[in-house]
Amino acid sequence: xxxxxxxxxxxxxxxxxxxxxxxxxxxxxxxxxxxxxxxxxxxxxxxxxxxxxxxxxxxxxxxxxxxxxxxxxxxxxxxxxxxxxxxxxxxxxxxxxxxxxxxxxxxxxxxxxxxxxxxxxxxxxxxxxxxxxxxxxxxxxxxxxxxxxxxxxxxxxxxxxxxxxxxxxxxxxxxxxxxxxxxxxxxxxxxxxxxxxxxxxxxxxxxxxxxxxxxxxxxxxxxxxxxxxxxxxxxxxxxxxxxxxxxxxxxxxxxxxxxxxxxxxxxxxxxxxxxxxxxxxxxxxxxxxxxxxxxxxxxxxxxxxxxxxxxxxxxxxxxxxxxxxxxxxxxxxxxxxxxxx
Numbered sequence: 412x413x414x415x416x417x418x419x420x421x422x423x424x425x426x427x428x429x430x431x432x433x434x435x436x437x438x439x440x441x442x443x444x445x446x447x448x449x450x451x452x453x454x455x456x457x458x459x460x461x462x463x464x465x466x467x468x469x470x471x472x473x474x475x476x477x478x479x480x481x482x483x484x485x486x487x488x489x490x491x492x493x494x495x496x497x498x499x500x501x502x503x504x505x506x507x508x509x510x511x512x513x514x515x516x517x518x519x520x521x522x523x524x525x526x527x528x529x530x531x532x533x534x535x536x537x538x539x540x541x542x543x544x545x546x547x548x549x550x551x552x553x554x555x556x557x558x559x560x561x562x563x564x565x566x567x568x569x570x571x572x573x574x575x576x577x578x579x580x581x582x583x584x585x586x587x588x589x590x591x592x593x594x595x596x597x598x599x600x601x602x603x604x605x606x607x608x609x610x611x612x613x614x615x616x617x618x619x620x621x622x623x624x625x626x627x628x629x630x631x632x633x634x635x636x637x638x639x640x641x642x643x644x645x646x647x648x649x650x651x652x653x654x655x656x657x658x659x660x661x662x663x664x665x666x667x668x669x670x671x672x673x674x675x676x677x678x679x680x681x682x683x684x685x686x687x688x689x690x691x692x693x694x695x696x697x698x699x700x701x702x703x704x705x706x707x708x709x710x711x712x713x714x715x716x717x718x719x720x721x722x723x724x725x726x727x728x729x730x731x732x733x734x735x736x737x738x739x740x741x742x743x744x745x746x747x748x749x750x751x752x
Contacts, residue, residue, distance in 0.1 A: 445472075445479055445482065445565050445566065445611075446472070446473075446476070446565065446566040446567070446568070446611075447470045447471060447472060447565050447566065447567040447568065448471055448472055448473040448474075448476075448567075448568050448569070449469075449470070449471045449567070449568065449569050449570075449571070450468065450469070450470050450471075450561075450565070450567040450569070450570045450571070450609075451467075451468075451469040451470075451570075451571045451572075451573060452466070452467070452468060452469075452559075452561060452570065452571070452572045452573070452617075453465070453466065453467035453469070453573045453574075453575075454466055454557075454559060454572065454573070454574045454575075454617070454619070455467075455574075455575045455577075455629075456548060456555065456557060456575075456576075456577045456580075456619065456621075457548070457555075457577040457623070457628055457629060458575065458577070458628060458629050458630060459628050459629070459630040459631075459635075460545055460628060461626065461627075461628055462547065462548055462550060463545040463546065463547060463548060464545070464546050464547075464548050464557050464559070465543065465544075465545055466486075466490075466543070466544055466545075466546055466559060467541060467542070467543045468484060468541065468542040468543075468561075469539075469540075469541050470484075470539070470540050470541075470542075470565065470567075471504075471538055471539045471540075472538040472539075473538075473568075474538070476538065478501075478535060478536075478537060478538055479534075479535065480534060481532060481533070481534055482532070482533060482534070482535060482540065482565075483530055483531070483532045483564060484530075484531050484542055484564050484565070485525075485528040485529065485530055485531070485562045485564055486528065486529050486531060486542065486544050486546075487527065487528065487529070487544075487546050487559075487560070488524060488526070488527050488528055488529050489546055489547050490529065490544040490545060490546040490547070491529070491544075492522055492529070492544075493515070493520070493522070493529070493531050493542055493543060493544045494543045494544050494545055495513060495515060495541065495542070495543040496513070496514045496515050496520045496531065496533050496540070496541070496542050496543075497511040497512060497513050497514060497540065497541045498511060498512055498514060498533075498535040498536040498537055498539060498540045498541070499511045499512065499536065499537050499539055500512060500536055500537065501536060501537045502537075503537070504537055504538065504539045508541060511541065512536055514533050514534075514536075519533055519534060520532070520533040521533070528562065546559070553622055553623060553624045554620070554621075554622055555580075555619075555620065555621050555622070555623055556618070556619070556620045557618070557619050557620075558616065558617070558618040558619075559616070559617045559618075560614055560615070560616050560617075561609070561614060561615040561616075561617075562614050563609055563610070563611055563612045563613045563614045563615070564611070565611060566609070566610050566611040567608060567609045568608050569605075569607065569608060570606035570607060570608070570609050570615065571603065571604070571605055571606065572603070572604040572606055572617060573601065573602070573603050573604075574589060574592075574601070574602045574603075574604075574619070575595070575599045575600070575601050575602075575629075576592065576599060576600040576601075576602075576621070577599075577621070577623060577628075577629050578598070578599060578625065578627075578628075578629040578632040578633055579623055579624070579625035579632065580621040580622065580623045581621065581622045581623070582620075582621055582622045583600075583619070583620075583621040584619070584620050584621065585602075585617070585618065585619045585620075586616075586617070586618045586619075587604065587617070589602035589603075589604050590602055590603065590604065597629075597633060597635055598633050599629060599633075725737050726749075728742040728744065728745060728747055728749075729747065729750070730742065730745050730747040731744050731745040731747070733745070735749060
């Protein structure tokens with residue numbers, strides 16, 4: 412009985428061992444199996460943004476290695492979201508970086524906050540990729556300090572660090588020490604450090620300190636044409652569908668305004684039309700007479716005359732306007748003397 416149990420355990424253990432290679436790898440195990448041929452870390456303090464450090468991770472898998480389905484790289488949480496994640500199309504690895512496909516713009520990048528890190532997860536289009544982010548720099552008056560940690564998310568056969576001193580920096584120091592720098596094509600002092608191979612989980616810490624009183628960025632001070640190393644492609648304009656009803660409404664309002672203006676003009680012209688003076692007409696048996704000789708300060712009462720009086724009248728009183736008869740020496744109404752009598 413005991414022999415049978417031992418044989419059964421041996422058979423089950425053998426099946427378990429045979430099934431292990433066929434079991435699918437977890438995401439952490441798959442990440443651990445990834446290995447970069449080269450990793451270049453660019454550190455550019457105060458390059459095109461004040462009080463920040465531009466950091467670029469440029470990774471490349473070996474030419475014969477398969478393109479990974481997913482990559483996870485951590486960046487400092489103080490940097491926030493990555494500025495750019497780019498990868499060239501297959502077969503275009505030699506194209507300029509500004510022609511690579513921006514994965515953030517295509518919503519092919521996810522970020523997760525995890526303690527002191529931001530996990531950037533994406534699927535590269537080919538064996539090369541770039542990750543760019545801006546991290547905060549510590550500043551006390553004119554003294555600057557910054558520390559970058561590569562957390563060792565991927566095994567790498569060769570790690571290289573490139574640093575460009577900011578314009579106008581003095582007393583520049585680093586840990587580990589950098590080789591002697593040379594002035595590059597943009598006028599900045601550049602250093603290159605060969606770090607060597609790094610295994611997965613093996614971190615690399617790099618610190619710098621310097622003194623700088625110039626508040627301008629290096630790109631601003633040197634008037635660099637292209638301050639951003641990996642510019643994002645400009646968004647294409649989206650054509651909007653025409654809205655005919657808006658055009659029709661605008662035309663209708665315009666037509667109403669024009670018609671209203673024409674009507675107003677015609678009415679104003681009619682109101683200003685000259686009408687000649689019409690003298691008072693004779694009425695049957697009597698008429699109303701108004702003379703302009705009487706002073707305006709003293710209104711005259713209207714005179715109502717018969718036809719016979721009107722026919723024999725010789726004039727009007729200059730004071731009250733009463734009709735005068737031929738034999739009147741004084742006005743019968745106000746007593747004013749008639750001139751010439």
